[in-house]
Amino acid sequence: MNNAPGPSTTSPAYVFLFLEVFSCEGGIQSYVRDILTAYLKQPHPLPAEVLLLRDGPDCENPLEGVALHFTYLASHWPSLGRFKLVVGLTYYLLRYRPRHIICGHIRLVQLVAGLCRWFRLPYTVMTYGKEVWHPLPTAERAALQGAARIWTISRYSRDRACRANDLQASKVRMLPCVVDGEVFTPGPKSxxxxxxxxxxxxxxxxxxxxxxxxxxxxxxxxxxxxxxxxxxxxxxxxxxxxxxxxxxxxxxxxxxxxxxxxxxxxxxxxxxxxxxxxxxxxxxxxxxxxxxxxxxxxxxxxxxxxxxxxxxxxxxxxxxxxxxxxxxxxxxxxxxxxxxxxxxxxxxxxxxxxxxxxxxxxxxxxxxxxxxxxxxxxxxxx
CATH class of the missing domain: 3.40.50.2000 (Glycogen Phosphorylase B;)
Structure with missing residues (x-):
């Protein structure tokens, strides 16, 4: 596990950025863990870097492996954590020129959009629900509009986000939530x-x-x-x-x-x-x-x-x-x-x-x- 930018064993094809995934429980965190697990279950997953703004190296992460390399950026001072995120993302863009950046939250989209414009790289933004159902501040809205793709969880969320922020529906793709059928099973009442x-x-x-x-x-x-x-x-x-x-x-x-x-x-x-x-x-x-x-x-x-x-x-x-x-x-x-x-x-x-x-x-x-x-x-x- 890394707590600062460092070399992966191979050049990452993708860079993912998330606020937090492993240090707290929540619907978004569970959904993101499912997506990262699905990434590893592909027949031939390409190497990818995952930058985590609020997760520290002591979090419980069962997904460390060959295809996913994690960088943990949690800091006692939020501004320092964001600075480390800027440095980390810039490092990977300079060194590896990944093929695509995937921004895991609207709060990170201005940073991603700015660096991707500078390096002329395409980026995708993941959205979940009410965080994009209302008009965003001008800079965030422009960054979201500039994304090559937007992944969201439902048709309803797509439609509300597009209406509120003047997005092109043709850029939006569905990536729905899933359920673990081995955990959630029928059975008698306890x-x-x-x-x-x-x-x-x-x-x-x-x-x-x-x-x-x-x-x-x-x-x-x-x-x-x-x-x-x-x-x-x-x-x-x-x-x-x-x-x-x-x-x-x-x-x-x-x-x-x-x-x-x-x-x-x-x-x-x-x-x-x-x-x-x-x-x-x-x-x-x-x-x-x-x-x-x-x-x-x-x-x-x-x-x-x-x-x-x-x-x-x-x-x-x-x-x-x-x-x-x-x-x-x-x-x-x-x-x-x-x-x-x-x-x-x-x-x-x-x-x-x-x-x-x-x-x-x-x-x-x-x-x-x-x-x-x-x-x-x-x-x-x-």
Whole structure:
């Protein structure tokens, strides 16, 4: 592992830049790890350099190998870290003249665009969701517009980014999230977890989400508002909420005010390694949200759990425009209640766990990501 620019064993064909990948958990970090893993799973991966602004050499990185060489640039002083990134990228461009630069976050795009213009090299920008759904500052927008390619996770994210920042849709390519079908599998409910959360033998709705006051779009409050109507049809229903954040007290008060506090279980943070066991507790995964994509829907369906999502966001891709799950107006408790009741009755094909899993893995497996990444790398201008 390196913490400063240094020679790779061979000249890198690509240089990737990311904010952080291994030092913290998050949806973007998980997605990037999947992409780097897919890179290594290509039949003949070309050497590539990966520059990591906020990761240090002590992070746990299982991907060190022949094809990927990592440079760790974390610093106690953020300005020093960015200076090291400028030096590191300049070094690789001067020494190796890689065929293409892949910028892993919009916050790095001005640096990448400036150096790539100087060295006359093409670059690609990876986007994820709401960070590009609104007009960017002039310099960032120009840097994004100057990219040879833009990779994004869903049609919805593509369309919003293009409208907000006057991008050419012809430059945008889809690189969707995927799910690990060996980790997220169907199975019986854990008796220990059922007892821990007091779920009993009733029906369980579940959401996995950050409970931050800035992220109310996740729809946990909408689902709580829908609970009285759901309970009138499904008397034994409970709602398991996995996640933590400063919005939990408000959500707990809302449940109390609506008389459903005894039905709402706040489980707090659950480590990634334990998530599959928690999905298996659910009879339905409910998140009427506005997502860029929503990998949690894939995880739930891979575990054989039917899902509910919003009807105007990137979840249309994992739900295949409603073929695999329910799409409802994301701030409409009545629509959420009606769909939840329908799901819990279990009469729809979208409630068939094995079929759900089969369809999800056909389109969103690690193998599918490797094939798609290979296609996109072949498509890159050099």
């Amino acid at each position: 008796a220990e977890l059922v007892e821990r959360y007091g779920l009993g033998a009733g029906s369980v709705l579940m959401t996995v989400a950050r409970l931050w006051s800035g992220d109310i779009y996740k729809g946990v409050d909408v689902t709580i508002r829908a609970l009285p109507a759901i309970a009138s049809a499904i008397p034994d229903v409970k709602y398991l909420v996995i996640g933590r954040g400063d919005d939990q007290p408000r959500l707990a008060r809302l449940a109390q005010d609506l008389g459903v506090a005894d039905r709402v279980v706040f489980a707090g943070f659950v480590p990634t390694a334990d998530l599959a066991d928690h999905y298996r507790l659910a009879d339905a995964y409910i998140m009427p949200s506005q997502e860029g994509f929503g990998i949690v829907y894939l995880e739930a369906m891979a575990c054989g759990v039917p899902v509910l999502a919003g009807d105007d966001d990137g979840s249309a891709d994992p739900l295949q425009d409603g073929r695999l799950g329910w799409q409802v107006p994301h701030r409409d408790p009545e629509a959420v209640a009606a769909a939840c009741i329908e799901i819990l009755k279990g009469n729809d094909r979208r409630c068939q766990g094995e079929w759900l899993r089969q369809e999800v893995l056909a389109h969103f497996s690690a193998e599918a990501l490797t094939r798609r990444l290979t296609e996109l790398l072949t498509d890159l201008p050099t």
